[in-house]
Every structure is written in C-alpha cells, then in structure tokens.
Amino acid sequence: MEWTDEGIILGVRRHGESSAIVELLTRSHGRHLGLVRGGAGSKMRPLLQPGNSVQAIWRARLDEQLGYYLMEGTLMRAATLLGSSHAVYGITHLASLARLLPERDPHEDIYETLERILDDFDDVGEAALHVIRFELAMLTELGFGLDLENCAATGVTSDLIYVSPKSGNAVSRTAGEPYRDRLMRLPSFLRESEDGQNSISDRDLQDGFDLTGRFLLRNVLEPRGQGHSDAREGFINAVTRHLARISSS
C-alpha cells in the first residue's frame, strides 16, 4: 500500500529512541498516523511540529497497519508562531479538536479550514474568528451542526440574534424576546447577512466561544469523558488580553 498526500501535523509522539509516531490531518486520507524513522532526531524535529504542512508518502504492507511516513516540509509555520501565546495555544487547541475526528476518514473541508486558519494566525482577531468557525465546522462534521440560518420558531431568516441552548437553532429577535434570559446570543459575525464585517467586539467573541463551547462540551466532549482543553482557555485569554491592549492604546 502506498499513497502520497498533503497534510498538517497535529501531534508527534516519540517512539523508541530515534523514531516518532506522527499524526497528520491529510487532505484525502483524513486523520492518519504513521511512523517516521529518525523522527526523534535533530534533523526531523523542526519539521515535526504541530501546525507545519508537509507532503507525505505513506507506505505499509497492509492497509490496516500503522505504516511508515516519508515527509518533506512544505510550509514551516510552527517556528514563526512560537513567540505568540495565542498561536501556540491555538495550534494546540485546534490539534485537540481535529483529534476528535475518526481516523482515516477523509474530511477535506476540515482540512482546508484548518489550513486557512493556520495561514491567518498572525492576526489575533482573525485567528479568534477562525477558531470559532472551526469549532462550528467540527460540530457539523461530527453530526451536531447548529442551524444558524433559520429561526427555529418562525422559520424567518433575518434578524436572528439568539440561539436555543437546547436545539442549537437560531431564534429571531421577535420570537426570542420572551425567552431572552434563557437563550444564548448569536454573535453578529456568525450571522449570514453580516459575514465579512471588519470590527468584532469582545462581547461578540465571548458569545461565539460560549456558543461553540457549550455544544462541543455537551454533544462531543462530555460523552467521551473529556472537557475543554486548557489550550482553549489559554487561547481565549490570550485573545482577550490582546484585544484589551489594543483598545487601551
């Protein structure tokens, strides 16, 4: 068995003294592990960092085996992002999320979204929006997608400002008014009609993280006996601090 694919490194675990088991999110083969001979050595370690993009050749005698990777770096993002707290927390958090995907199951949309996010990680505000959208995409990919385009009560597609914490469906201003204390806020950047706007408030970001955080926890993490990663909290704190610094200066 042999294939060649592009991938993003999600994690690396040392195997023996000189090798490493590398976890990739590949474009066409999904989340896929493989052994990299010499992966624990000083030559390979700069390449084998989460967030880096690689061109990988996977070989094994049988399809169900772990197999071996041969890798060449195509975009070494990790080294340039190590100095930013939001970036290192973000990469760690995104890798934890991608690890929720079943192995060897292609998720091309998730791959492309992750690649786009990592390319835009320099801009803190953009990175935060991307991470929230990635969390939404992960919910969809895992079968728990939120319907944020139609009001759950009336079916209207405009003026959607709430989300039902039970169903995960959007609720319009009029329909949600009597229950506003119990509904979650739908941040403006997630509303279809307001996509692409430039200024995002702290409140919007917090609402976005609350929204995805709640449904990830309830539908995906808790059933697996997990909670949110420390990296998620670190990322949110780093973004909040950065935005506060900008607004005070």
Next chain:
Amino acid sequence: MASTAGPEIERLIQLLARLPGLGPRSARRAALHLIKKREALMTPLAGALQVAIDRIQVCKVCSNIDTQNPCTICTDPRRDPSTIVVVADVADLWALERAHATTGKYHVLGATLSPLDGVGPQDLTIDALVSRAHDSEVSEIILALNATVDGQTTAHYITDLLQEANVKVTRLAHGVPVGGELDYLDEGTLSAAMRQRTLF
C-alpha cells in the same frame, strides 16, 4: 529460541536492554562484559546502584535530583537567588550546567504540557514555581524550555500564571546555532531568527 544462559543472566540482559541506547544485542554484550569484569566493574556498579537507590532524592525546592535535599544547587551560597531558570527535565539542567550558562538557581518542571501524551498542568511542578516566584528575593524567571509547540505552550502558560508575581519573565532566544550554516537550516528556524534579529 532456546536460552543459552541461566535465568539470572537472562534477567540481567532483559533489564539492561531496557536502558536507553541498548537493544537486546548490545545488552547481551554489556552483560557479558560485566560478567567478565565481575570484580573490577560489576561489583562497584552494583554498589553504586544500591547507593543511588538509597540516597537519591528529589529536591523539595526545585525538583532536581541529588543525594541531598535541598539539592547542591539550591544550597550553594554562590548561586544567584534572584534568578530562577525553568527547565523541563533534569537532563536540561545538566546541559545548562555543562555549558556554565547561568549562575542562577533552577526549577525542574518534570515535563512539558502535552495533550497528546495526557500531560496537564497538574502533572508539572508549576504551583511550586509560582510560589517561588512570589519570593521577594526573586527578580527574574528564565524559561529555558524546548523550542517546540509543547515547550512554548508551557512557557506561555507559565508566563500567564506569573503575571501577578513581581518578576521579569524571559525566555531563551530562538535562531541560528553556533556553527550553523544558513543554507542547511530549516526554513522555520531561519524565519524565527530573522524575526528576532537584534541590533549589531
């Protein structure tokens, strides 16, 4: 395969094979060498191992390993108490000591944060570090952690926790190693070095 030696020797070989750098074949050679040099090497080695088992302790201040507690570095009056160098492992501490890179004291975390390996903040000695950082004598914390995503996530995590302590938090520079030729460096290191260039 039928055993060619008694169970005691096989056990010795199996245990030696668990050491880093030794496989079954080299463990067999090491065992044979020890057996041949029983008086000159095997007995002193066994004695040294027993002494190590009996006397080695983890320092209650910095988590270094030593035969005294607090360790030699923590009790050394020539060490600068205002600087704490944070390392992930005792091997890193030894590397810095070999390089005579600092006269400060150390703090050994035990590992770095790694979600893949299930290492969380509770598995590291971060609480003890934060407590030490609040000591009025301490003015700088140097984060000498690996230039990896896990290492730097740990560094940022610690920096966040030390915000309320009245200390300067610094980290090691990332860039071109001594003897490194630009042509042979990976792109990531080159970009990092370029970003963190300093005035000449």
